[in-house]
Amino acid sequence: MAYFFVAVSSRKNLELCVKYALAGFPNSINGVWTFSEIQEGDFISFLYGAKAHNLYRVEGKEAIKDAKNLPPWDTMTSKSSRKTYYFPFRLYLTPIRKLNESLVRAEFAYVAENLLLRGGYRKTHFQADQTTLQSASQLGELYDETADRLDLNEYEIFMPSFTESKGKVSPPEIFRFIEVILQATIRQHLSDENNLADFLYQIGVETLDTSKLEVLGEKALAEGHIDILIKEAIPIGLARKIIIEVKTGLAKLQDISQLSMYLDEMGNECLAGVLIARDFSRKILQEAKRQRISTFEYKVDIIENGVPVTFNELKEDFQLIRVT
Structure with a gap:
Protein backbone atom coordinates (compact mmCIF):
# COMPACT_ATOMS: atom_id res chain seq x y z
CA MET A 1 0.00 0.00 0.00
CA ALA A 2 1.23 3.44 -0.93
CA TYR A 3 0.38 6.89 0.42
CA PHE A 4 -0.28 9.90 -1.81
CA PHE A 5 -1.04 13.56 -1.32
CA VAL A 6 -3.59 14.70 -3.90
CA ALA A 7 -3.46 18.40 -4.79
CA VAL A 8 -6.81 20.22 -4.91
CA SER A 9 -7.22 23.41 -6.95
CA SER A 10 -9.68 25.36 -4.78
CA ARG A 11 -11.35 25.47 -1.38
CA LYS A 12 -14.70 24.69 -3.03
CA ASN A 13 -13.33 21.56 -4.69
CA LEU A 14 -11.76 20.45 -1.42
CA GLU A 15 -15.10 20.80 0.36
CA LEU A 16 -16.79 18.70 -2.34
CA CYS A 17 -14.10 16.02 -2.10
CA VAL A 18 -14.56 15.84 1.67
CA LYS A 19 -18.37 15.98 1.51
CA TYR A 20 -18.61 12.99 -0.84
CA ALA A 21 -15.37 11.17 0.12
CA LEU A 22 -14.42 11.38 -3.52
CA ALA A 23 -11.29 12.36 -5.45
CA GLY A 24 -11.49 13.44 -9.07
CA PHE A 25 -8.80 13.96 -11.70
CA PRO A 26 -9.03 15.89 -14.97
CA ASN A 27 -9.20 14.73 -18.57
CA SER A 28 -5.46 15.32 -19.03
CA ILE A 29 -2.28 13.27 -19.01
CA ASN A 30 -1.68 14.30 -15.39
CA GLY A 31 -5.19 13.19 -14.51
CA VAL A 32 -4.88 9.75 -16.09
CA TRP A 33 -1.36 9.36 -14.65
CA THR A 34 -2.69 9.94 -11.13
CA PHE A 35 -5.67 7.65 -11.73
CA SER A 36 -3.36 4.90 -12.99
CA GLU A 37 -0.77 5.27 -10.25
CA ILE A 38 -3.08 5.25 -7.22
CA GLN A 39 -4.45 1.77 -6.59
CA GLU A 40 -7.30 0.35 -4.53
CA GLY A 41 -6.04 -0.15 -0.99
CA ASP A 42 -3.69 2.84 -1.13
CA PHE A 43 -4.08 5.82 1.20
CA ILE A 44 -4.46 9.48 0.29
CA SER A 45 -4.72 12.88 1.93
CA PHE A 46 -5.88 16.03 0.18
CA LEU A 47 -3.35 18.83 -0.21
CA TYR A 48 -4.61 22.40 -0.19
CA GLY A 49 -3.34 25.65 1.30
CA ALA A 50 -0.07 24.00 2.41
CA LYS A 51 -2.06 21.69 4.66
CA ALA A 52 -2.85 17.98 4.71
CA HIS A 53 -6.58 17.32 4.93
CA ASN A 54 -7.84 14.00 6.31
CA LEU A 55 -6.63 10.47 5.70
CA TYR A 56 -8.56 8.13 3.40
CA ARG A 57 -8.27 4.60 2.05
CA VAL A 58 -9.04 4.09 -1.64
CA GLU A 59 -11.93 1.64 -1.98
CA GLY A 60 -12.71 1.87 -5.69
CA LYS A 61 -11.89 3.56 -9.01
CA GLU A 62 -13.95 4.50 -12.05
CA ALA A 63 -13.39 6.38 -15.28
CA ILE A 64 -16.75 7.81 -16.36
CA LYS A 65 -17.74 8.42 -19.97
CA ASP A 66 -19.17 11.81 -20.95
CA ALA A 67 -18.41 13.22 -17.50
CA LYS A 68 -18.17 16.85 -18.61
CA ASN A 69 -21.44 17.88 -16.97
CA LEU A 70 -21.49 15.40 -14.11
CA PRO A 71 -21.34 16.65 -10.51
CA PRO A 72 -19.88 17.42 -8.10
CA TRP A 73 -17.09 19.57 -9.59
CA ASP A 74 -17.48 22.40 -12.10
CA THR A 75 -15.53 22.36 -15.34
CA MET A 76 -12.46 24.59 -15.58
CA THR A 77 -11.06 26.42 -18.62
CA SER A 78 -7.35 27.17 -18.79
CA LYS A 79 -6.61 30.82 -19.56
CA SER A 80 -3.41 29.94 -21.39
CA SER A 81 -4.45 26.91 -23.46
CA ARG A 82 -8.22 27.59 -23.46
CA LYS A 83 -8.75 23.87 -22.90
CA THR A 84 -11.71 22.85 -20.78
CA TYR A 85 -11.07 20.36 -18.02
CA TYR A 86 -13.54 18.15 -16.19
CA PHE A 87 -13.19 15.11 -13.94
CA PRO A 88 -13.82 11.69 -15.49
CA PHE A 89 -11.25 9.87 -13.33
CA ARG A 90 -12.58 9.21 -9.83
CA LEU A 91 -11.51 7.49 -6.63
CA TYR A 92 -14.06 6.35 -4.06
CA LEU A 93 -12.73 6.79 -0.56
CA THR A 94 -13.30 5.61 2.99
CA PRO A 95 -12.47 8.30 5.57
CA ILE A 96 -10.06 7.04 8.23
CA ARG A 97 -8.87 10.08 10.17
CA LYS A 98 -9.93 13.71 10.36
CA LEU A 99 -6.95 16.05 10.25
CA ASN A 100 -6.05 19.53 9.09
CA GLU A 101 -2.31 19.81 9.55
CA SER A 102 0.31 22.20 8.21
CA LEU A 103 3.00 20.71 5.99
CA VAL A 104 5.64 22.53 8.05
CA ARG A 105 5.29 19.78 10.67
CA ALA A 106 8.28 17.46 10.86
CA GLU A 107 5.96 14.52 10.16
CA PHE A 108 5.39 15.80 6.61
CA ALA A 109 9.02 16.67 5.84
CA TYR A 110 9.28 14.16 2.97
CA VAL A 111 6.40 15.75 1.03
CA ALA A 112 7.20 19.33 2.06
CA GLU A 113 10.76 18.99 0.77
CA ASN A 114 9.46 17.72 -2.57
CA LEU A 115 7.10 20.70 -2.82
CA LEU A 116 9.77 23.25 -1.96
CA LEU A 117 12.37 21.85 -4.34
CA ARG A 118 9.86 21.58 -7.19
CA GLY A 119 8.58 25.12 -6.61
CA GLY A 120 4.96 24.36 -5.77
CA TYR A 121 1.99 22.19 -6.63
CA ARG A 122 2.47 21.84 -10.37
CA LYS A 123 1.67 18.14 -10.09
CA THR A 124 -1.64 16.48 -9.34
CA HIS A 125 -0.18 14.18 -6.71
CA PHE A 126 2.89 13.45 -4.61
CA GLN A 127 3.84 10.10 -3.16
CA ALA A 128 4.84 10.07 0.49
CA ASP A 129 6.85 7.39 2.26
CA GLN A 130 5.68 4.90 4.87
CA THR A 131 7.10 7.01 7.70
CA THR A 132 4.77 9.83 6.64
CA LEU A 133 1.80 7.44 6.53
CA GLN A 134 2.62 6.17 10.02
CA SER A 135 2.77 9.76 11.30
CA ALA A 136 -0.50 10.76 9.61
CA SER A 137 -2.14 7.70 11.17
CA GLN A 138 -1.48 9.20 14.61
CA LEU A 139 -2.54 12.79 13.92
CA GLY A 140 -5.99 14.31 14.33
CA GLU A 141 -8.80 11.99 15.36
CA LEU A 142 -10.80 9.09 14.00
CA TYR A 143 -13.32 10.11 11.36
CA ASP A 144 -16.78 9.64 12.86
CA GLU A 145 -18.96 11.32 10.23
CA THR A 146 -20.75 9.71 7.31
CA ALA A 147 -19.94 11.04 3.86
CA ASP A 148 -22.84 12.07 1.65
CA ARG A 149 -23.75 9.79 -1.23
CA LEU A 150 -23.38 11.35 -4.68
CA ASP A 151 -26.28 10.04 -6.73
CA LEU A 152 -25.67 10.02 -10.46
CA ASN A 153 -28.08 8.99 -13.15
CA GLU A 154 -27.12 6.02 -15.27
CA TYR A 155 -23.62 6.36 -16.63
CA GLU A 156 -21.05 4.33 -18.52
CA ILE A 157 -17.50 3.64 -17.45
CA PHE A 158 -14.38 2.97 -19.51
CA MET A 159 -10.76 1.95 -19.01
CA PRO A 160 -8.28 4.61 -20.18
CA SER A 161 -5.59 3.31 -22.50
CA PHE A 162 -2.21 4.33 -23.88
CA THR A 163 -0.59 4.31 -27.30
CA GLU A 164 2.65 5.34 -28.98
CA SER A 165 0.71 6.54 -32.02
CA LYS A 166 -0.06 10.28 -31.98
CA GLY A 167 -2.87 9.76 -34.45
CA LYS A 168 -4.78 7.50 -32.07
CA VAL A 169 -4.72 9.86 -29.08
CA SER A 170 -8.24 10.81 -27.99
CA PRO A 171 -8.51 12.04 -24.37
CA PRO A 172 -9.90 11.08 -21.97
CA GLU A 173 -10.09 7.56 -23.42
CA ILE A 174 -6.67 7.29 -25.12
CA PHE A 175 -3.40 9.04 -24.17
CA ARG A 176 0.20 8.97 -25.36
CA PHE A 177 2.50 6.51 -23.63
CA ILE A 178 4.94 8.98 -22.11
CA GLU A 179 7.62 8.89 -19.45
CA VAL A 180 5.42 9.36 -16.37
CA ILE A 181 3.27 6.40 -17.43
CA LEU A 182 6.40 4.30 -17.88
CA GLN A 183 7.62 5.41 -14.44
CA ALA A 184 4.32 4.38 -12.85
CA THR A 185 4.51 1.01 -14.62
CA ILE A 186 8.05 0.39 -13.35
CA ARG A 187 7.21 1.50 -9.81
CA GLN A 188 4.30 -0.92 -9.58
CA HIS A 189 6.32 -3.69 -11.25
CA LEU A 190 9.08 -3.32 -8.65
CA SER A 191 6.58 -3.04 -5.80
CA ASP A 192 6.02 -6.77 -6.27
CA GLU A 193 8.48 -8.48 -3.90
CA ASN A 194 9.44 -11.20 -6.38
CA ASN A 195 10.16 -8.69 -9.13
CA LEU A 196 12.09 -6.51 -6.69
CA ALA A 197 14.17 -9.45 -5.42
CA ASP A 198 15.12 -10.38 -9.00
CA PHE A 199 15.99 -6.75 -9.76
CA LEU A 200 18.22 -6.45 -6.67
CA TYR A 201 19.96 -9.71 -7.56
CA GLN A 202 20.75 -8.44 -11.04
CA ILE A 203 22.31 -5.21 -9.77
CA GLY A 204 24.29 -7.03 -7.07
CA VAL A 205 22.43 -5.67 -4.05
CA GLU A 206 21.23 -8.89 -2.46
CA THR A 207 21.70 -8.02 1.21
CA LEU A 208 18.53 -5.92 1.44
CA ASP A 209 15.32 -7.51 2.72
CA THR A 210 12.68 -6.81 0.07
CA SER A 211 9.89 -6.96 2.66
CA LYS A 212 11.44 -3.94 4.38
CA LEU A 213 11.83 -1.79 1.26
CA GLU A 214 9.46 0.67 -0.38
CA VAL A 215 9.43 1.81 -4.00
CA LEU A 216 8.56 5.48 -4.37
CA GLY A 217 7.86 7.80 -7.27
CA GLU A 218 9.61 11.08 -8.04
CA LYS A 219 11.91 12.43 -5.33
CA ALA A 220 13.09 16.03 -5.70
CA LEU A 221 16.73 16.95 -5.19
CA ALA A 222 18.54 20.28 -5.28
CA GLU A 223 19.72 19.65 -8.87
CA GLY A 224 16.70 17.84 -10.31
CA HIS A 225 14.59 14.85 -9.37
CA ILE A 226 14.96 11.09 -9.14
CA ASP A 227 12.35 9.20 -11.14
CA ILE A 228 12.11 6.22 -8.76
CA LEU A 229 13.58 5.81 -5.28
CA ASN A 268 27.49 6.76 0.54
CA GLU A 269 24.21 5.23 1.67
CA CYS A 270 23.03 5.11 -1.94
CA LEU A 271 23.98 1.58 -2.95
CA ALA A 272 23.30 1.76 -6.68
CA GLY A 273 22.20 3.90 -9.58
CA VAL A 274 20.15 2.34 -12.38
CA LEU A 275 19.28 3.67 -15.83
CA ILE A 276 16.24 2.14 -17.57
CA ALA A 277 15.64 2.95 -21.24
CA ARG A 278 14.24 1.41 -24.39
CA ASP A 279 17.67 0.97 -25.97
CA PHE A 280 21.37 1.60 -25.36
CA SER A 281 24.25 2.21 -27.73
CA ARG A 282 27.56 0.47 -27.08
CA LYS A 283 29.12 3.83 -26.19
CA ILE A 284 26.48 4.49 -23.51
CA LEU A 285 26.86 1.01 -22.03
CA GLN A 286 30.62 1.48 -21.77
CA GLU A 287 30.23 4.85 -20.05
CA ALA A 288 27.62 3.45 -17.65
CA LYS A 289 29.94 0.59 -16.73
CA ARG A 290 32.78 3.04 -16.15
CA GLN A 291 30.61 5.02 -13.74
CA ARG A 292 29.20 1.88 -12.05
CA ILE A 293 25.68 2.51 -13.24
CA SER A 294 23.50 -0.53 -13.92
CA THR A 295 21.58 -0.54 -17.19
CA PHE A 296 18.27 -2.18 -18.11
CA GLU A 297 16.15 -2.19 -21.23
CA TYR A 298 12.41 -2.26 -20.75
CA LYS A 299 10.15 -4.22 -23.06
CA VAL A 300 6.42 -3.70 -23.53
CA ASP A 301 5.77 -5.61 -26.74
CA ILE A 302 2.03 -5.11 -26.49
CA ILE A 303 2.28 -1.36 -27.13
CA GLU A 304 4.68 -1.44 -30.06
CA ASN A 305 2.00 -2.17 -32.67
CA GLY A 306 0.24 1.12 -31.91
CA VAL A 307 -2.95 -0.48 -30.57
CA PRO A 308 -4.09 1.31 -27.37
CA VAL A 309 -3.65 -0.79 -24.22
CA THR A 310 -4.79 -0.31 -20.63
CA PHE A 311 -2.47 0.33 -17.72
CA ASN A 312 -3.08 -3.17 -16.35
CA GLU A 313 -2.16 -4.63 -19.74
CA LEU A 314 1.05 -2.58 -19.70
CA LYS A 315 1.94 -3.97 -16.28
CA GLU A 316 1.19 -7.56 -17.28
CA ASP A 317 3.37 -7.36 -20.41
CA PHE A 318 6.19 -5.34 -18.85
CA GLN A 319 9.73 -6.76 -18.67
CA LEU A 320 13.09 -5.47 -17.43
CA ILE A 321 16.15 -6.93 -19.16
CA ARG A 322 19.68 -6.37 -17.84
CA VAL A 323 22.10 -5.16 -20.52
CA THR A 324 25.85 -4.67 -20.19
Whole structure:
Protein backbone atom coordinates (compact mmCIF):
# COMPACT_ATOMS: atom_id res chain seq x y z
CA MET A 1 0.00 0.00 0.00
CA ALA A 2 1.23 3.44 -0.93
CA TYR A 3 0.38 6.89 0.42
CA PHE A 4 -0.28 9.90 -1.81
CA PHE A 5 -1.04 13.56 -1.32
CA VAL A 6 -3.59 14.70 -3.90
CA ALA A 7 -3.46 18.40 -4.79
CA VAL A 8 -6.81 20.22 -4.91
CA SER A 9 -7.22 23.41 -6.95
CA SER A 10 -9.68 25.36 -4.78
CA ARG A 11 -11.35 25.47 -1.38
CA LYS A 12 -14.70 24.69 -3.03
CA ASN A 13 -13.33 21.56 -4.69
CA LEU A 14 -11.76 20.45 -1.42
CA GLU A 15 -15.10 20.80 0.36
CA LEU A 16 -16.79 18.70 -2.34
CA CYS A 17 -14.10 16.02 -2.10
CA VAL A 18 -14.56 15.84 1.67
CA LYS A 19 -18.37 15.98 1.51
CA TYR A 20 -18.61 12.99 -0.84
CA ALA A 21 -15.37 11.17 0.12
CA LEU A 22 -14.42 11.38 -3.52
CA ALA A 23 -11.29 12.36 -5.45
CA GLY A 24 -11.49 13.44 -9.07
CA PHE A 25 -8.80 13.96 -11.70
CA PRO A 26 -9.03 15.89 -14.97
CA ASN A 27 -9.20 14.73 -18.57
CA SER A 28 -5.46 15.32 -19.03
CA ILE A 29 -2.28 13.27 -19.01
CA ASN A 30 -1.68 14.30 -15.39
CA GLY A 31 -5.19 13.19 -14.51
CA VAL A 32 -4.88 9.75 -16.09
CA TRP A 33 -1.36 9.36 -14.65
CA THR A 34 -2.69 9.94 -11.13
CA PHE A 35 -5.67 7.65 -11.73
CA SER A 36 -3.36 4.90 -12.99
CA GLU A 37 -0.77 5.27 -10.25
CA ILE A 38 -3.08 5.25 -7.22
CA GLN A 39 -4.45 1.77 -6.59
CA GLU A 40 -7.30 0.35 -4.53
CA GLY A 41 -6.04 -0.15 -0.99
CA ASP A 42 -3.69 2.84 -1.13
CA PHE A 43 -4.08 5.82 1.20
CA ILE A 44 -4.46 9.48 0.29
CA SER A 45 -4.72 12.88 1.93
CA PHE A 46 -5.88 16.03 0.18
CA LEU A 47 -3.35 18.83 -0.21
CA TYR A 48 -4.61 22.40 -0.19
CA GLY A 49 -3.34 25.65 1.30
CA ALA A 50 -0.07 24.00 2.41
CA LYS A 51 -2.06 21.69 4.66
CA ALA A 52 -2.85 17.98 4.71
CA HIS A 53 -6.58 17.32 4.93
CA ASN A 54 -7.84 14.00 6.31
CA LEU A 55 -6.63 10.47 5.70
CA TYR A 56 -8.56 8.13 3.40
CA ARG A 57 -8.27 4.60 2.05
CA VAL A 58 -9.04 4.09 -1.64
CA GLU A 59 -11.93 1.64 -1.98
CA GLY A 60 -12.71 1.87 -5.69
CA LYS A 61 -11.89 3.56 -9.01
CA GLU A 62 -13.95 4.50 -12.05
CA ALA A 63 -13.39 6.38 -15.28
CA ILE A 64 -16.75 7.81 -16.36
CA LYS A 65 -17.74 8.42 -19.97
CA ASP A 66 -19.17 11.81 -20.95
CA ALA A 67 -18.41 13.22 -17.50
CA LYS A 68 -18.17 16.85 -18.61
CA ASN A 69 -21.44 17.88 -16.97
CA LEU A 70 -21.49 15.40 -14.11
CA PRO A 71 -21.34 16.65 -10.51
CA PRO A 72 -19.88 17.42 -8.10
CA TRP A 73 -17.09 19.57 -9.59
CA ASP A 74 -17.48 22.40 -12.10
CA THR A 75 -15.53 22.36 -15.34
CA MET A 76 -12.46 24.59 -15.58
CA THR A 77 -11.06 26.42 -18.62
CA SER A 78 -7.35 27.17 -18.79
CA LYS A 79 -6.61 30.82 -19.56
CA SER A 80 -3.41 29.94 -21.39
CA SER A 81 -4.45 26.91 -23.46
CA ARG A 82 -8.22 27.59 -23.46
CA LYS A 83 -8.75 23.87 -22.90
CA THR A 84 -11.71 22.85 -20.78
CA TYR A 85 -11.07 20.36 -18.02
CA TYR A 86 -13.54 18.15 -16.19
CA PHE A 87 -13.19 15.11 -13.94
CA PRO A 88 -13.82 11.69 -15.49
CA PHE A 89 -11.25 9.87 -13.33
CA ARG A 90 -12.58 9.21 -9.83
CA LEU A 91 -11.51 7.49 -6.63
CA TYR A 92 -14.06 6.35 -4.06
CA LEU A 93 -12.73 6.79 -0.56
CA THR A 94 -13.30 5.61 2.99
CA PRO A 95 -12.47 8.30 5.57
CA ILE A 96 -10.06 7.04 8.23
CA ARG A 97 -8.87 10.08 10.17
CA LYS A 98 -9.93 13.71 10.36
CA LEU A 99 -6.95 16.05 10.25
CA ASN A 100 -6.05 19.53 9.09
CA GLU A 101 -2.31 19.81 9.55
CA SER A 102 0.31 22.20 8.21
CA LEU A 103 3.00 20.71 5.99
CA VAL A 104 5.64 22.53 8.05
CA ARG A 105 5.29 19.78 10.67
CA ALA A 106 8.28 17.46 10.86
CA GLU A 107 5.96 14.52 10.16
CA PHE A 108 5.39 15.80 6.61
CA ALA A 109 9.02 16.67 5.84
CA TYR A 110 9.28 14.16 2.97
CA VAL A 111 6.40 15.75 1.03
CA ALA A 112 7.20 19.33 2.06
CA GLU A 113 10.76 18.99 0.77
CA ASN A 114 9.46 17.72 -2.57
CA LEU A 115 7.10 20.70 -2.82
CA LEU A 116 9.77 23.25 -1.96
CA LEU A 117 12.37 21.85 -4.34
CA ARG A 118 9.86 21.58 -7.19
CA GLY A 119 8.58 25.12 -6.61
CA GLY A 120 4.96 24.36 -5.77
CA TYR A 121 1.99 22.19 -6.63
CA ARG A 122 2.47 21.84 -10.37
CA LYS A 123 1.67 18.14 -10.09
CA THR A 124 -1.64 16.48 -9.34
CA HIS A 125 -0.18 14.18 -6.71
CA PHE A 126 2.89 13.45 -4.61
CA GLN A 127 3.84 10.10 -3.16
CA ALA A 128 4.84 10.07 0.49
CA ASP A 129 6.85 7.39 2.26
CA GLN A 130 5.68 4.90 4.87
CA THR A 131 7.10 7.01 7.70
CA THR A 132 4.77 9.83 6.64
CA LEU A 133 1.80 7.44 6.53
CA GLN A 134 2.62 6.17 10.02
CA SER A 135 2.77 9.76 11.30
CA ALA A 136 -0.50 10.76 9.61
CA SER A 137 -2.14 7.70 11.17
CA GLN A 138 -1.48 9.20 14.61
CA LEU A 139 -2.54 12.79 13.92
CA GLY A 140 -5.99 14.31 14.33
CA GLU A 141 -8.80 11.99 15.36
CA LEU A 142 -10.80 9.09 14.00
CA TYR A 143 -13.32 10.11 11.36
CA ASP A 144 -16.78 9.64 12.86
CA GLU A 145 -18.96 11.32 10.23
CA THR A 146 -20.75 9.71 7.31
CA ALA A 147 -19.94 11.04 3.86
CA ASP A 148 -22.84 12.07 1.65
CA ARG A 149 -23.75 9.79 -1.23
CA LEU A 150 -23.38 11.35 -4.68
CA ASP A 151 -26.28 10.04 -6.73
CA LEU A 152 -25.67 10.02 -10.46
CA ASN A 153 -28.08 8.99 -13.15
CA GLU A 154 -27.12 6.02 -15.27
CA TYR A 155 -23.62 6.36 -16.63
CA GLU A 156 -21.05 4.33 -18.52
CA ILE A 157 -17.50 3.64 -17.45
CA PHE A 158 -14.38 2.97 -19.51
CA MET A 159 -10.76 1.95 -19.01
CA PRO A 160 -8.28 4.61 -20.18
CA SER A 161 -5.59 3.31 -22.50
CA PHE A 162 -2.21 4.33 -23.88
CA THR A 163 -0.59 4.31 -27.30
CA GLU A 164 2.65 5.34 -28.98
CA SER A 165 0.71 6.54 -32.02
CA LYS A 166 -0.06 10.28 -31.98
CA GLY A 167 -2.87 9.76 -34.45
CA LYS A 168 -4.78 7.50 -32.07
CA VAL A 169 -4.72 9.86 -29.08
CA SER A 170 -8.24 10.81 -27.99
CA PRO A 171 -8.51 12.04 -24.37
CA PRO A 172 -9.90 11.08 -21.97
CA GLU A 173 -10.09 7.56 -23.42
CA ILE A 174 -6.67 7.29 -25.12
CA PHE A 175 -3.40 9.04 -24.17
CA ARG A 176 0.20 8.97 -25.36
CA PHE A 177 2.50 6.51 -23.63
CA ILE A 178 4.94 8.98 -22.11
CA GLU A 179 7.62 8.89 -19.45
CA VAL A 180 5.42 9.36 -16.37
CA ILE A 181 3.27 6.40 -17.43
CA LEU A 182 6.40 4.30 -17.88
CA GLN A 183 7.62 5.41 -14.44
CA ALA A 184 4.32 4.38 -12.85
CA THR A 185 4.51 1.01 -14.62
CA ILE A 186 8.05 0.39 -13.35
CA ARG A 187 7.21 1.50 -9.81
CA GLN A 188 4.30 -0.92 -9.58
CA HIS A 189 6.32 -3.69 -11.25
CA LEU A 190 9.08 -3.32 -8.65
CA SER A 191 6.58 -3.04 -5.80
CA ASP A 192 6.02 -6.77 -6.27
CA GLU A 193 8.48 -8.48 -3.90
CA ASN A 194 9.44 -11.20 -6.38
CA ASN A 195 10.16 -8.69 -9.13
CA LEU A 196 12.09 -6.51 -6.69
CA ALA A 197 14.17 -9.45 -5.42
CA ASP A 198 15.12 -10.38 -9.00
CA PHE A 199 15.99 -6.75 -9.76
CA LEU A 200 18.22 -6.45 -6.67
CA TYR A 201 19.96 -9.71 -7.56
CA GLN A 202 20.75 -8.44 -11.04
CA ILE A 203 22.31 -5.21 -9.77
CA GLY A 204 24.29 -7.03 -7.07
CA VAL A 205 22.43 -5.67 -4.05
CA GLU A 206 21.23 -8.89 -2.46
CA THR A 207 21.70 -8.02 1.21
CA LEU A 208 18.53 -5.92 1.44
CA ASP A 209 15.32 -7.51 2.72
CA THR A 210 12.68 -6.81 0.07
CA SER A 211 9.89 -6.96 2.66
CA LYS A 212 11.44 -3.94 4.38
CA LEU A 213 11.83 -1.79 1.26
CA GLU A 214 9.46 0.67 -0.38
CA VAL A 215 9.43 1.81 -4.00
CA LEU A 216 8.56 5.48 -4.37
CA GLY A 217 7.86 7.80 -7.27
CA GLU A 218 9.61 11.08 -8.04
CA LYS A 219 11.91 12.43 -5.33
CA ALA A 220 13.09 16.03 -5.70
CA LEU A 221 16.73 16.95 -5.19
CA ALA A 222 18.54 20.28 -5.28
CA GLU A 223 19.72 19.65 -8.87
CA GLY A 224 16.70 17.84 -10.31
CA HIS A 225 14.59 14.85 -9.37
CA ILE A 226 14.96 11.09 -9.14
CA ASP A 227 12.35 9.20 -11.14
CA ILE A 228 12.11 6.22 -8.76
CA LEU A 229 13.58 5.81 -5.28
CA ILE A 230 13.90 2.45 -3.54
CA LYS A 231 14.63 2.83 0.15
CA GLU A 232 14.28 1.14 3.50
CA ALA A 233 10.84 1.91 4.86
CA ILE A 234 12.08 2.03 8.46
CA PRO A 235 15.81 2.82 8.47
CA ILE A 236 17.68 1.63 11.55
CA GLY A 237 21.23 2.91 11.80
CA LEU A 238 21.56 3.05 8.02
CA ALA A 239 19.28 4.63 5.40
CA ARG A 240 20.19 2.59 2.34
CA LYS A 241 18.65 3.42 -1.00
CA ILE A 242 18.77 2.84 -4.76
CA ILE A 243 17.94 5.45 -7.38
CA ILE A 244 16.50 4.86 -10.85
CA GLU A 245 16.40 7.13 -13.89
CA VAL A 246 13.82 6.28 -16.56
CA LYS A 247 13.82 7.15 -20.27
CA THR A 248 11.22 6.10 -22.83
CA GLY A 249 13.65 6.23 -25.75
CA LEU A 250 17.35 5.76 -26.45
CA ALA A 251 19.64 6.40 -23.48
CA LYS A 252 22.00 9.36 -23.87
CA LEU A 253 25.29 10.43 -22.32
CA GLN A 254 23.52 13.23 -20.47
CA ASP A 255 21.36 10.61 -18.73
CA ILE A 256 24.51 8.96 -17.37
CA SER A 257 25.90 12.33 -16.26
CA GLN A 258 22.63 13.26 -14.58
CA LEU A 259 22.38 9.97 -12.71
CA SER A 260 26.02 10.22 -11.64
CA MET A 261 25.32 13.68 -10.22
CA TYR A 262 22.34 12.32 -8.27
CA LEU A 263 24.49 9.50 -6.88
CA ASP A 264 27.01 12.04 -5.61
CA GLU A 265 24.25 14.09 -3.98
CA MET A 266 22.70 11.03 -2.29
CA GLY A 267 26.00 10.03 -0.67
CA ASN A 268 27.49 6.76 0.54
CA GLU A 269 24.21 5.23 1.67
CA CYS A 270 23.03 5.11 -1.94
CA LEU A 271 23.98 1.58 -2.95
CA ALA A 272 23.30 1.76 -6.68
CA GLY A 273 22.20 3.90 -9.58
CA VAL A 274 20.15 2.34 -12.38
CA LEU A 275 19.28 3.67 -15.83
CA ILE A 276 16.24 2.14 -17.57
CA ALA A 277 15.64 2.95 -21.24
CA ARG A 278 14.24 1.41 -24.39
CA ASP A 279 17.67 0.97 -25.97
CA PHE A 280 21.37 1.60 -25.36
CA SER A 281 24.25 2.21 -27.73
CA ARG A 282 27.56 0.47 -27.08
CA LYS A 283 29.12 3.83 -26.19
CA ILE A 284 26.48 4.49 -23.51
CA LEU A 285 26.86 1.01 -22.03
CA GLN A 286 30.62 1.48 -21.77
CA GLU A 287 30.23 4.85 -20.05
CA ALA A 288 27.62 3.45 -17.65
CA LYS A 289 29.94 0.59 -16.73
CA ARG A 290 32.78 3.04 -16.15
CA GLN A 291 30.61 5.02 -13.74
CA ARG A 292 29.20 1.88 -12.05
CA ILE A 293 25.68 2.51 -13.24
CA SER A 294 23.50 -0.53 -13.92
CA THR A 295 21.58 -0.54 -17.19
CA PHE A 296 18.27 -2.18 -18.11
CA GLU A 297 16.15 -2.19 -21.23
CA TYR A 298 12.41 -2.26 -20.75
CA LYS A 299 10.15 -4.22 -23.06
CA VAL A 300 6.42 -3.70 -23.53
CA ASP A 301 5.77 -5.61 -26.74
CA ILE A 302 2.03 -5.11 -26.49
CA ILE A 303 2.28 -1.36 -27.13
CA GLU A 304 4.68 -1.44 -30.06
CA ASN A 305 2.00 -2.17 -32.67
CA GLY A 306 0.24 1.12 -31.91
CA VAL A 307 -2.95 -0.48 -30.57
CA PRO A 308 -4.09 1.31 -27.37
CA VAL A 309 -3.65 -0.79 -24.22
CA THR A 310 -4.79 -0.31 -20.63
CA PHE A 311 -2.47 0.33 -17.72
CA ASN A 312 -3.08 -3.17 -16.35
CA GLU A 313 -2.16 -4.63 -19.74
CA LEU A 314 1.05 -2.58 -19.70
CA LYS A 315 1.94 -3.97 -16.28
CA GLU A 316 1.19 -7.56 -17.28
CA ASP A 317 3.37 -7.36 -20.41
CA PHE A 318 6.19 -5.34 -18.85
CA GLN A 319 9.73 -6.76 -18.67
CA LEU A 320 13.09 -5.47 -17.43
CA ILE A 321 16.15 -6.93 -19.16
CA ARG A 322 19.68 -6.37 -17.84
CA VAL A 323 22.10 -5.16 -20.52
CA THR A 324 25.85 -4.67 -20.19
